[in-house]
Amino acid sequence: MSDLVVDNVNLHYGAAQALRGVSIRAGAGKITCVLGRNGVGKSSLLRAVTGQHGVTAGKIAFDGVTLNGMAPFNRARAGIGYVPQGREIFPLLTVRENLETGYAPLPRKERFIPDEIFSLFPVLQTMLARRGGDLSGGQQQQLAIGRAMVTRPKILVLDEPTEGIQPSIIKDIGRAIRYLRDSTGMAILLVEQYLDFCRELADHVYIMDRGEIVHQGPAETLDTAEARRHLTV
Numbered sequence: 001m002s003d004l005v006v007d008n009v010n011l012h013y014g015a016a017q018a019l020r021g022v023s024i025r026a027g028a029g030k031i032t033c034v035l036g037r038n039g040v041g042k043s044s045l046l047r048a049v050t051g052q053h054g055v056t057a058g059k060i061a062f063d064g065v066t067l068n069g070m071a072p073f074n075r076a077r078a079g080i081g082y083v084p085q086g087r088e089i090f091p092l093l094t095v096r097e098n099l100e101t102g103y104a105p106l107p108r109k110e111r112f113i114p115d116e117i118f119s120l121f122p123v124l125q126t127m128l129a130r131r132g133g134d135l136s137g138g139q140q141q142q143l144a145i146g147r148a149m150v151t152r153p154k155i156l157v158l159d160e161p162t163e164g165i166q167p168s169i170i171k172d173i174g175r176a177i178r179y180l181r182d183s184t185g186m187a188i189l190l191v192e193q194y195l196d197f198c199r200e201l202a203d204h205v206y207i208m209d210r211g212e213i214v215h216q217g218p219a220e221t222l223d224t225a226e227a228r229r230h231l232t233v
């Protein structure tokens, strides 16, 4: 089973500690959401998972394989697809070229863009020759998810996919994430500040505050008042 297990992880930026004994699990065929306000460590958690930043204690494993010390491109090869905060689209490359950057971890015979991406996000097909920088924020988010899907991930890791995006596209993104869970059995791990999006979509919710997991449980039993308390500054 393609489960991600984060066990008792600490992460530091110099002397500043951003993660304190964080443990989460993101299971195959499930949407796992980590909720928290700005600066509590959500992006740091995803950086630890994707290998953008090393951990100072604890263990991260995917599919039974320990990831600690593994370079980001090898984590991509191991099946971890990453949709970073702010999308990180290449503005001067076309939509097609942006999608093709996802080929890097793939063997030659798998270097094509799966049709599924265009079924989920038809706008990408109509804009294949346009430059990434000309797309709206919502279209760029769809492109960033499409690019991660090109790598054929077993887990998709998304950093605030709703940030700065209009409601109609948030709905499309929610539908796409649900489709990926249900049709492929992919594990989905997303970090968010948007409580309603998380509650509607997630199977399991963690709440993070000041670098620690302070609550967790199935989405249907989430105490929304408590969640809101941790989300307001």
Ligand SMILES: Nc1ncnc2c1ncn2[C@@H]1O[C@H](COP(=O)(O)OP(=O)(O)OP(=O)(O)O)[C@@H](O)[C@H]1O
Binding pocket: 013, 016, 018, 036, 037, 038, 039, 040, 041, 042, 043, 044, 045, 085
């Ligand atoms: N490169 C860095 N160097 C030093 N401190 C950092 C660095 N990146 C993040 N931090 C600090 O670590 C803490 C956690 O940041 P992180 O970006 O993980 O939070 P977040 O919950 O994702 O917030 P946001 O939604 O604003 O991205 C914050 O106090 C932040 O200032």
